[in-house]
Amino acid sequence: MIFATPVPFAEAVQSRAVRSILPTSLGSAELAQIDAAILERATFSARVINAEYLQTISDVVDDYVNGRVNLATARLRLKEKLASLGYVPEPGTEGTLLDHASDERTNLVLRMNAQFATGYGNWLHDQQEPILNFWPAQEFLRVGRRMVPRTDWPERFTAAGGTVFPDGRMIALRNTPIWTNLSRFGLPYPPFDFNSGMGTRLVKRAEAMERGLIDQNTMIKPQDRGFNDDMRFSAEVRDSALRQALLESDDRLEFIGDVLTMMTGDI
Amino acid sequence: MPGLTIEIDQGWSEDLMTTATNLAGEMGGDKVKLVMGDAMKETIRDHFGEIAQDSEHHQSALSLGATPTGFYEDARDKTQDPQLAGEGVSISIDKEGLAQRYFGGDIEARPGGFLTIPARAEAYGKRARDFPNLKLIKFPSGLYALIDPDEEQHEGFVYYWLVRSVHQNEDPSVLPTGEELTTVAQESAEEYIELVWNQQLAA
Numbered sequence A: 001m002i003f004a005t006p007v008p009f010a011e012a013v014q015s016r017a018v019r020s021i022l023p024t025s026l027g028s029a030e031l032a033q034i035d036a037a038i039l040e041r042a043t044f045s046a047r048v049i050n051a052e053y054l055q056t057i058s059d060v061v062d063d064y065v066n067g068r069v070n071l072a073t074a075r076l077r078l079k080e081k082l083a084s085l086g087y088v089p090e091p092g093t094e095g096t097l098l099d100h101a102s103d104e105r106t107n108l109v110l111r112m113n114a115q116f117a118t119g120y121g122n123w124l125h126d127q128q129e130p131i132l133n134f135w136p137a138q139e140f141l142r143v144g145r146r147m148v149p150r151t152d153w154p155e156r157f158t159a160a161g162g163t164v165f166p167d168g169r170m171i172a173l174r175n176t177p178i179w180t181n182l183s184r185f186g187l188p189y190p191p192f193d194f195n196s197g198m199g200t201r202l203v204k205r206a207e208a209m210e211r212g213l214i215d216q217n218t219m220i221k222p223q224d225r226g227f228n229d230d231m232r233f234s235a236e237v238r239d240s241a242l243r244q245a246l247l248e249s250d251d252r253l254e255f256i257g258d259v260l261t262m263m264t265g266d267i
Numbered sequence B: 001m002p003g004l005t006i007e008i009d010q011g012w013s014e015d016l017m018t019t020a021t022n023l024a025g026e027m028g029g030d031k032v033k034l035v036m037g038d039a040m041k042e043t044i045r046d047h048f049g050e051i052a053q054d055s056e057h058h059q060s061a062l063s064l065g066a067t068p069t070g071f072y073e074d075a076r077d078k079t080q081d082p083q084l085a086g087e088g089v090s091i092s093i094d095k096e097g098l099a100q101r102y103f104g105g106d107i108e109a110r111p112g113g114f115l116t117i118p119a120r121a122e123a124y125g126k127r128a129r130d131f132p133n134l135k136l137i138k139f140p141s142g143l144y145a146l147i148d149p150d151e152e153q154h155e156g157f158v159y160y161w162l163v164r165s166v167h168q169n170e171d172p173s174v175l176p177t178g179e180e181l182t183t184v185a186q187e188s189a190e191e192y193i194e195l196v197w198n199q200q201l202a203a
Helices: A008-015 A051-066 A069-083 A103-125 A129-134 A153-159 A177-182 A205-210 A237-247 B010-028 B032-053 B056-064 B071-077 B098-101 B178-203
Strands: A139-142 A170-173 A198-203 A254-255 A259-260 B083-085 B088-090 B105-108 B114-118 B135-138 B146-147 B157-161 B167-169
Touching: A008 A051, A008 A103, A008 A259, A051 A103, A069 A103, A103 B071, A129 B032, A129 B178, A139 A205, A139 B146, A153 A170, A170 A205, A177 B135, A205 B178, A237 A254, B032 B071, B032 B083, B032 B088, B056 B098, B098 B105, B114 B167, B146 B167
Parallel strands: none
Antiparallel strands: A139 A170, A139 A198, A254 A259, B083 B088, B105 B167, B114 B157, B135 B146, B146 B157
């Protein structure tokens, strides 16, 4: 029986709830140097220092993840917020990824944030013992169409420690470092790169055994990203913990007001 | 031909009983239902992943020469974990518009308003409000549309057609069939029980 009344994706919602707003002047290359487990707890966007806009991103992503709005409406809400804040793109960047109000940038912000939430939600659910037992491996495969798809995934998969099988399939055991190595963001779940159309699907033990990845009785240990623990604390405590973790993670990071910045060059 | 008797020594019998008890625990709990639910979820996600890359489910975008919006890829991401409820399992997909595609039906504009139907690639996947300079026009044919006032006021230069209502045909192909889901759930349950049985025997 199919009903037209979905219920909220609890784990994805939880991953959104533990995130603190993090204004930052850092670009994506600098952000990539920060520990994934720290950034996983923040709502941020490269070079967005306006906390009010980040809060709007957070609210709109929540609505998008919960299926309350479609992408077009979500994108429009971001653009309207930027307009109300008097945002004007840097000359020469209009319509590009550097223009916060461009379709390209707003799509990226919404899709990536939503994919991180649902990626985490699916990953967490699949950490349950019967699921790890029955599906101890997963396949890395294309799940979405792209105008210009990346073609170097097999090389990246191999470099991450995975095996590309003779039939071209990229399959590896779950909860191994292969997945965090493969991710540009250091996370074990999709998305694995900016605007990527690649995802994962579970692979049964029987097939994993045929491919020599595991035997009948070896069990994969469940993992946890600690969001459940985070939920026990108030938003203020989580904000403070995030700031502290960021400052301890890299001597060059500092907060000017509420804005995360990075000291560069000699002083 | 005489019959035969299989004699089971006590130690082996005890092992077997332990195995059976453990297996009963697997079956009596929610574990089998969880596996069945996840098997269905994976089937649904695989289905979305496949149709996300086909042409059949992207006729509107492709006919306009537009880039598809990633609707089914997003539906795949939003296919939720199975929820165990009583004797059954349910799977929810939080994707706005999916139920409309599956069930079909009429969509009515709000009173006094219009629905916007994209007429060109730039308009596809966007709201009319994304284009603040568009102007409402009524063509001699009686059709309403939104156009760019700087372009020719011709039916070939329309951004959006405006209508009071549309009817969308049902499209059950956006989801796997019930039979497919039932089969995969049943097979996975059997395979899971066999796996656990073999693991218990080997333990």
